[in-house]
Amino acid sequence: MEKRSADSQVKGVSTGTTILAATFNGGVVIGSDSRASIGGEYVSSKTINKVIQVHDQIFCCMAGSLADAQAVTKAAKYRLSFHSVQMETPPLVIAAASVLQELCYKNKEELQAGFITAGWDRKKGPQVYVVSLGGMLIGQPVTIGGSGSTYIYGYVDAKYKPNMSREECLQFATNALALAMGRDNVSGGVAHLVVITETGVEHVVVPGNKLPKFHNE
Amino acid sequence: MAAATMMPYFGQQMSSKSELVPDWTSQEVSTGTTIMAVEYDGGVVIGADSRTTTGAYIANRVTDKLTPIHDRIFCCRSGSAADTQAIADVVTYQLGFHSIELDEPPLVETAANLFRASCYRYREELTAGILVAGWDRRKGGQVYCVPIGGMLVRQPVSVGGSGSSYIYGFMDSNYKTSMTKDQCLELTASALSLAMERDGSSGGVVRLASISEDGVERRVLLGDQLPKFSTH
Numbered sequence: 001m002e003k004r005s006a007d008s009q010v011k012g013v014s015t016g017t018t019i020l021a022a023t024f025n026g027g028v029v030i031g032s033d034s035r036a037s038i039g040g041e042y043v044s045s046k047t048i049n050k051v052i053q054v055h056d057q058i059f060c061c062m063a064g065s066l067a068d069a070q071a072v073t074k075a076a077k078y079r080l081s082f083h084s085v086q087m088e089t090p091p092l093v094i095a096a097a098s099v100l101q102e103l104c105y106k107n108k109e110e111l112q113a114g115f116i117t118a119g120w121d122r123k124k125g126p127q128v129y130v131v132s133l134g135g136m137l138i139g140q141p142v143t144i145g146g147s148g149s150t151y152i153y154g155y156v157d158a159k160y161k162p163n164m165s166r167e168e169c170l171q172f173a174t175n176a177l178a179l180a181m182g183r184d185n186v187s188g189g190v191a192h193l194v195v196i197t198e199t200g201v202e203h204v205v206v207p208g209n210k211l212p213k214f215h216n217e
Numbered sequence: 218m219a220a221a222t223m224m225p226y227f228g229q230q231m232s233s234k235s236e237l238v239p240d241w242t243s244q245e246v247s248t249g250t251t252i253m254a255v256e257y258d259g260g261v262v263i264g265a266d267s268r269t270t271t272g273a274y275i276a277n278r279v280t281d282k283l284t285p286i287h288d289r290i291f292c293c294r295s296g297s298a299a300d301t302q303a304i305a306d307v308v309t310y311q312l313g314f315h316s317i318e319l320d321e322p323p324l325v326e327t328a329a330n331l332f333r334a335s336c337y338r339y340r341e342e343l344t345a346g347i348l349v350a351g352w353d354r355r356k357g358g359q360v361y362c363v364p365i366g367g368m369l370v371r372q373p374v375s376v377g378g379s380g381s382s383y384i385y386g387f388m389d390s391n392y393k394t395s396m397t398k399d400q401c402l403e404l405t406a407s408a409l410s411l412a413m414e415r416d417g418s419s420g421g422v423v424r425l426a427s428i429s430e431d432g433v434e435r436r437v438l439l440g441d442q443l444p445k446f447s448t449h
Contacts, residue, residue, distance in 0.1 A: 154387035154411035157446045179386035214389040 016040055016186025017050060018148030019061035020176055021118040021128040022160060023141050024169035026124040028198030030118040031173045032061045033148065033181050034189030046189045055080055057192050057201060058096045058119030063146040064133065068113040072103050093119040097129035097137055105135025116145055120196050144176070148184030152176050170195065170204065178211040246271045249418025250282060251380030251409055253292035254350040254360040255392070255401040256373045260429030261350040261358040262302070262398065264405040265293050266380065266413050267421035278421045283435075287312050289428050290328045290351030295378035296365065297344040299356045304335050304345055325351040329361035329369055337367025353430050376408070380416030384408045398427055403444075410443045 004012065016037050021030040034052040037043050048066075052073045053059050058080075062069030076099045083099070084091045097117040104111060115131045130143045144152060144158045159172055177191045191206040240310055249270055254263045265282035268275055281330040282294045284305045290312070294301035308331045316323045330350040336345055362368075362375045374392045387408055396404070406423055413419045423438040 064246075150382045152386035153415045154384035154408060155390055156386075157411050157414060158387055158407065175390060176386065181387050182389060183385045215392055215394060 016035060016148075016184070017063050017146035018144070018152070018180035018184060018187040019063055019116050019146045020144040020149070020152075020156075021061065021116045021142070022169055022173055023118075023126045023128055024166055025163045026126065027120060027166060027195060028118045028128055029169050029173045029193060029195050029202040030059050030061055030116065030128075031177055031191060031193035032146075033177060033187040034192060035187055036066055037186045040186050048189075049192055051192050051194050052077075053201075054096050054117075055084065055091055055119070057121070057196050058091065058093055058117065059196065059201075060096070060100065060115050060117040061145070062113060062115055063144055064113040065111075068111045069115070072100065072113055072115075073109065075103055076100050079166075085134070090121065092121045092123055093117060093127045094124075094129060094139070097131060097139075101131045101135050104131055104133070113137055114145055116143055118144065120198055121202050126196070130215060144180075146180075146187065148180035148187035151183040152180045164196065166197075174206055175212055179214065181211070182214065190205075220328070221303060223243050240272055240298060246276055246298040248343065249329055249380075249416070250295040250378035251376070251384070251412040251416060251419040252295050252348055252378050253376045253384075253388075253405050253408055254293060254348045254374070255396070255405060256350075256358045256360050257396055257398050257401045259358060260352050260398065260427055262401040262405050262427045263291055263293055263348070264348045264409050264423060264425045266378075266409055266419040268419055269298055270418055275420075280421070281424060283424055283426050285309075285433075286328050286349070287316065287323055287351070289322065289353065289430075289433065290349065291426060291428060291433070292328075292332065293348040293377065295346040300343045300345045301347065304343070304347070304417060305333075307335060308332055322353060324353045324355060325349065325359040325361065326356070326371075329359075329363060329371075332361075332363045333367055333369040336363050336365075340365075340367045342381065342422070350428065354430075358429070376412075378419065379401055380409075380419035381411035385410045385413040387411055398429075402427065406438055407435055407444045407446075411446060413443075 019032040034047050036045040036048045050062050051059055054077050079099050080091055100115050114133050117129045120126050129139050131137050181187045193204040195202045252265045267280045269277040269280045280445050284292050286292055286309050311331050312323050312328050332347050347363045352358050360375050361371050409423045426435045
């Protein structure tokens, strides 16, 4: 997992952020916080949605420069839908991740954006892929990213188990986001979560005051 | 929350890169590290990893970063190894003298203030993040955090060092008030293992100590005895 240490050098609006995705038995949960900041000093949006739908059952989360991430996801969405029409079948999750990877790698000098792609397809079921800053692509059962992710590596290592139930995984993701938002000053707001399974997609939004509280709050 | 997140301090290189000697011979020795201290009713539990690095070389893989300052007061050191050793020596002397004058065991808060005084006065020259923990008769088990810059704050649980960033989430979710000594030991061992897995500057063995009215108990958890978490 790449540490997103370049956040403080990002110019303009940045998603100093916490994003994560985790597979469970039968699906995948992908989530993020909702804060966008300029230089870590001004919160330019308290309710931005960083979980973008790139196809029916494939979502991705962005981290880094917001402008770069939005431009890349727009291009990726277009390429993916074209690919899907050509193949006459819903795209594979790895196809979506590869499209993002190609864009990130070919433009690595100009871009400062990383992504987590998660979704469900008929071939391999639920999957999570991470495309890091320079354009590396890796598949993992669970992954975290963004500036807030450093604070929850320990928690995720300790708490994530493969093949959890949907409820356990949702609770795990909510807790992880809440813990990161509690320590990282450029992550905050609400927790946006999306649960993707064979049957479809469900959005869960947990407002700030409903997030789990821990001992020191 | 202000425990130090350690950035190893690299000394100036005197000559341009020589191919005859590796880079690390000219870099300062740092305890890029993970340290932790937890209060419980009746005492404190402290823990640290055991890695000291000079650049990429591990100068000491079995370091003892838990340094006794007085009979029932310890400090956990992170940052520059030289700076923290020097400060600890000074404070040990000052506290020993003070304790003899008082004719009584010193307070943990006194020790913490002595650390703070040195760390704040020489803040421009020093790189030291220290946790002071111990037991005294007045307030029982106490943990004080003196991060880089020389602040002083008392906290029921505190982590420090470069590896501490990775375990804030784990610590927040797993620490509860009114834990027993054994629960604290387990929490500390788990947290340190998790940090050592993720932080390149932390590793080796886990050293633990518990301090209470009855004295100090030390133990070491070797590699195969560490709690394991990897599933991915």
